[in-house]
Amino acid sequence: MRANLRSAYHSGARRRLPGSEAIALGSRRALIATLLLTGASAAYAQDAQPTPAAPSVSPILSPEVEAAETPDTVPEGESDTITVTGSRIVRNGYDAPTPVTVIGLADIQASAPANVADFVNQIPSVAGSVSPSNTQRNLSGGAGGINTINLRSLGTTRTLVLLDGHRSVGSLATGTVDVNTIPQGLVKSVEVVTGGASSVYGSDAVAGVVNFILDREYTGLKGEFAYGETTYGDDVSYRATLTGGMEFAEGRGRALLSGNYVQRGGVFGAGPRDWKNRGVHLIQNPRYIAGNGEPEYMVAYKSGLNTTTGGGIITSGPLRGTYFGQGGTVNRYDYGPNRLNNLPWTVGGDWQLSQQYYATAIQPEEKLTSVFGRFSFDVLDNFQLFTELSYNRSKQHSWGGYHTDKANVSILGDNAFIPAAVRSQLNGAGFTLGTWNQDIPTRESNYDREVQRYLVGFEGSFDLLSMDWKWDGYYQRGIMNAKEALVAANRVKLGFAQDAVRDASGNIVCRATRDGSTNPLAAGCVPFNRMGIGVNSQAAVDYIMGTPYGDRRLQQDVASLNFSTNVDNPWLKPIGLAFGVESRKEKISGYVPPEYASGWYSGNFTATFGQYTVTEAYLETLVSLPWSFEFNGAARYTSYSESGDVVTWKAGLSFAPIEDLRFRVTRSRDIRAPNLSELFQGGARNTNSIGDPWQNNVAVRYTQTVTGNLTLEPEKADTWGLGVIYRPSFVPGLGLSVDYYDIKINGAIGTLGPQDIVDRCFTGNIELCNRLQAIIGTGQNARTIAYGTNGFTNATGPGAGVSEYLIANSPYNFLSNRARGIDLELSYGFDLADIAGSLGGKVSFRGIATRYLEASESNGVQAPTDTVGENGGNGPPKWTYRLTFGYALEPFSMQVIGRGISAGVYNNNWVECASACPASNTINRTIADNHIDGAFYVDTYFAYDVPIGKVKSQLYLRIANLFNRDPAPVGKGPSDTSNVDLGINQTFYDFLGRSFRIGVRFDI
Known part of the structure; x- marks a missing residue:
């Protein structure tokens, strides 16, 4: 895939111009677009399209934006074929029927994140991702310190994360990839396919694909050094990246080495923030x-x-x-x-x-170190061998409360x-x-993960049957070793x-x-x-x-072979064809000292052992049809050693009745196979409290043990996508896209929460009652009983009620999920000189938003529960949006960003009332005020290019949450498990306050 893939939205008019006039206009627009990106214009480009390259004005940002014009404007010597993440087919001028959002390097740099995941998670189609800040109390669950991506709020396990189109080993038993393992200094763009893509890339792509694209062709030496802190003087962070690339053997060989170091001080006890005292x-x-x-x-x-x-x-x-x-x-x-x-x-x-706010970390302490190397050699003019080696280590320290x-x-x-x-x-x-227990130290967690990746592969081309073929293949081994250690009583x-x-x-x-x-x-x-x-x-x-601890090891082995070509069609454009095979093995093992398996407030680790294999074959085609129609279809056969065989497919049709307007529709069957944790979990335990419905919802402790289920089958999702793209030629630089998605998952894998199990047992679900036992009484008089006619309370026995519940839980294919929504994007860019010749500089605007319509789950017994607008939990909010205004006048550039979410509620099933309330039950509770405020934050970015001899350098300042807005109050409860929470939602709201980051970039 060519390094400078960008959306045609940056091109302006789409009309065709003859000869030199088209080239001149394309160059001018390319220059404008490049300057706009140099000024850190917005990152989003729905419907990424192949376009010819233009020179980058700022080598520091080096976005290499392309002007969207006809293929004959491709500079001499450049490839005119591009692979879009939404498809494996290589073709010039291809508009993906599946929406693809492209995030460019300039936009990532303008955000100046400590981790690229921090930026990707601001895309409106991403909601509810796992991050260090919202897992600080997940002490023994293994997720501490992880940065993930959650498309469509369908869960991180239903989002497939790729590195240059290749799978990567997960950092959790669920297979979730930690974005910390991506070589941060080499990422030149991120492509997000918001829609089913299992037929193209395999299992886990139910919600879509996030593909991190690396700058594999870089030569020279570049780096970045940055320092950041909040307006309260905490969460001090340092970031340093250094990348070097060189050619040898007369350009036939290429070596690339990149290193990244991030240190983040975190925030322990919430610091001097006033909102911590709201109670x-x-x-x-x-x-x-x-x-x-x-x-x-x-x-x-x-x-x-x-x-x-x-x-x-x-x-x-x-x-x-x-x-x-x-x-x-x-x-x-x-x-x-x-x-x-x-x-x-x-x-x-x-x-x-x-109050225990001073015993909890709202932002854990982190330290990330990574090294990535890539070496390639052109053995023949049409055959290249390459290898990639990477090592990542992430360490996290957090407090989880007393x-x-x-x-x-x-x-x-x-x-x-x-x-x-x-x-x-x-x-x-x-x-x-x-x-x-204030005399006992607060609970602490220390996670130490190492991820190694070894890859060898080839790519090339050949002629066969009068057709030009491209082929590639690779073998990859990924290894993740983690030590999860706690300080606990x-x-x-x-x-x-x-x-x-x-x-x-x-x-x-x-x-x-x-x-x-x-x-x-x-x-x-x-x-x-x-x-x-x-x-x-x-x-x-x-x-x-x-100091209880557990060791965990994940190993992933992948081998893949892919072919693609264009078959001549004498009447229309050539027919695109791609096919291939892939084999994968996932394995988990671990070790827990016997003394750390039970008896602890936090920890009680269990080791998990298991493995499964996957064998796949796929076929994809792209066919031009009469009357400006184009069809894209794909099918994949997958065989799982533990979960059986399944077929996934995709059919997409696009239609462009006029040059400025294009419609598209897709229908797909996608899957997610059960992961290592769901299949083989050895018995993960957690302890907390629930409200006991037999005792007037008084808080009662529970101990839950979750084990794997080898009878699980793959989830099956049916996805519809409908979209329209409009780029009016009479308003150069203006683009608009609207896409509707509808994803329905049958046989979804899930587990009920402890409170749900107890509540539904209380209302008569005997199957769930059979998963419960109760400890009646305390001390020497304590005894364990099963569910009986009167529930678990035995008023005549030595105990007056339940002192603890024992819950046996496992995942099952019992859920149905549905996600519906609309993605919108509007972009406009222009040269101020086009308005008045005396004005200088370039201006850009981009707005991107997602309106979530449904995020429901049903267990087949009770009515579906829709969480759209539930801002108190994982949501998603009804609206998420990001608005960007950029201005550039060389050597200065700036960006102003407005981002936010709409207001919401605690629970959509609850009834808000002040008096004369209807009867309250376990599902339709009544509440005095069900409202949770939305949020709007303003960020700014300023950059100034400062050439020093032959060294291209840039100074920048980023201010996030410029007006230091506090997070909306979100009351946790009503059970008393929330005593160490701070009354905020760290998933959707900015809780650190105003933060600053200053830095310098250079390129030699």
């Missing part, structure tokens, strides 16, 4: 009683949990509300207006005692640490405590340590030590006081703390 949560309305017309839920400010404080609070019995402070002082908790009910939330009063126990700590009546003032009121009885040891009693000499010791316990974890037990802050020794802390 906003989604809670149960304290005035709500079923049938009284009050809304069940409400969004409350200055709210916090009353079931947990830093030094512990008694949560039941006559001493409820007694809490322990610094040095073990005994205090009385102020419950505020809802002090008479039994809800876990306090509004007003002592709400701040549960070790919280929500009203589930049993303090026995003879505990030696009970203060005398409290003991005198107990008459020998014990009590239940809630605490976030051991529950079993803490249980021994908190059970403190006096021995015969009156010394405070662990009961297990005094009574001679044979449990090996009791060895060396040091008593730990759960009642107070600053009341424990370092030895006590050291006894209960540990």
Whole structure:
């Protein structure tokens, strides 16, 4: 694929001009477009089209924009064939029936991201991607530090990420590719195919393809050094890239080496940001009683949990509300207006005692190092051998909040640490405590990943049957090694340590030590006081703390062989033809020390082992038809060792009734095969809390174990795409595109969340009840029971209710998903001199937006749930958009960007009401205010070219969130799992505030 592929949107008029006039106009427009991009004009180019090259004005940005004119304007000696990511067929003048968004180098540089994923995730068709900032509490799930791309909000596993058209090894067992592994300094463009492409590129392309294109032809030495920080002085970052390329053996050989280093300081404890003190949560309305017309839920400010404080609070019995402070002082908790009910939330009063914002990282600390090398040699004039080698290492450090126990700590009546003032009121009885254990260090995560990639391949051409053929092939091995390490407390040891009693000499010791316990974890037990802050020794802390870890290894082997040609058609344009075969093997293995498999607040790692193979063959064709029609079709046969055989296909038709107007329609069958995690997961565990419907939604801890399912089948998606592209010749430089998509997935793979399982069991779903067990009672009286006629509560037994749920979960092909929406793009660029000769400079405008119409999921039993506009979770928002204004007057260039999302709600199924509310149920809850504000941010970019001798250099300044807008308040809840959240959504809103990045680029 030629390096300077750009959209014809940059060309202006599409009318055909004879001879030299066409060439002159094409050159002028190419120059204008190049200058506009030098001024960092917007990055988006729907319907990428092959166009002849024009010289770049700024070698630093080197976008090499092409003017969209007729093929006869291709400069002598340049190839006139281009491969568009939406297709494997090589053909000049090809308009893809599947929309392709092209992001150019200039636009990436104008954003000056620490990682190119930060920019790609601002494309409106991308929503809900996983990033380090929204996985900081995902301590043992393996996703910490990962940067992913989520097209159409269908999930990162349904977006296929490619590097120069080749697959890359994933960094998670789900197969998700970490964009950190892309050689950042070599990316010259990113092509996004927003639509099904499984028939062209294989499994996982249900939502589309993101293809990172590298500048493989670069010669010289270039680099970039940048420094950034927020307006609060935190998240200090450094970025350095250095790339060198050279030719040898009289130009037959080429060597390319690129290195990238990024260090990001992160933000721990939210820093000095005022919004951290809002105390906003989604809670149960304290005035709500079923049938009284009050809304069940409400969004409350200055709210916090009353079931947990830093030094512990008694949560039941006559001493409820007694809490322990610094040095073990005994205090009385102020419950505020809802002090008479039994809800876990306090509004007003002592709400701040549960705040833990200083124990959580809103932006983890990161360190990325990568090296990429490519070496090629033209063995013959029409045959090249090449190899690519890369090494990437990413390290991430984060805080995940304190070790919280929500009203589930049993303090026995003879505990030696009970203060005398409290003991005198107990008459020998014990009590239940809630605490976030301020004396125990916050939970920490440390991820260390290494990704290696080795590739050997060839590409060339030959003549056969009077046709010119192109062929290429490669073998690639990718290896990912990860160590996931935590700093966490051991529950079993803490249980021994908190059970403190006096021995015969009156010394405070662990009961297990005094009574001679044979449990090996009791060895060396040091008593730990759960009642107070600053009341424990370092030895006590050291006894209960540990560093659980797990090692994970992924290996991917891929071999591919591809052919393409054009078959002469005496009546119309040649028929494009491409076909090929591919074989792939995915493998996972791991190691977890036995002592880290269970018993920890965070961690409890399990190793996963398994592998599967894939064999594929595909055929694609492009046929010109009479009356300006063009047909593109593809089919692929795929055989999975674990999931059976499947056929995918695509049919696209485009129609250009006039030169300025083109219509297109596509229909495709796409698939996603179950990944290594879904097939072989060894038993991933996580622990948190849910609202128990049998106990008036009081928070109850759960432990969930998720195992793989070898009976899974591939997901099947049917996709429609309809689009129109308009480039009026009477308004040079103006372009408009509108594309509608409709993706319906049958047999989608998924798991229900813990809260859903419990809620649906409560409403009578026996199948889900069979996945549940409950622990009744606490301590020595605890016992495990299955679901019964009266649910899990056994009021006559030793426990009054459930203290913990045990949930067995697995993925199944039980879901149906549907995603519908409209992509819009408007672009316009012109030379100010065309308006008035005295004016100088070039101006560009581009607006790109996606209107999400549906993002629904159905389990076949209940009505589909549509999440479009649910800004409190993963959305997507109804509208996402990006508007760009650029201006360039050499050597200066600038860009102003407006980006944002529309307002939304917490849940589309909830009913907003203030009074006379209808009956609330587990699906259609009632809420006082279901609104969540939208957001609009302004970014700026300024650049100045400063040549120093033969060195081309550029200084730049980027300011993101220029007006320092705070994130919209988003209350988490209503269960009390949200006590360490900050009341924001880090997926859709800017939470760092105004940030600056200054840098210098050079090219020798």
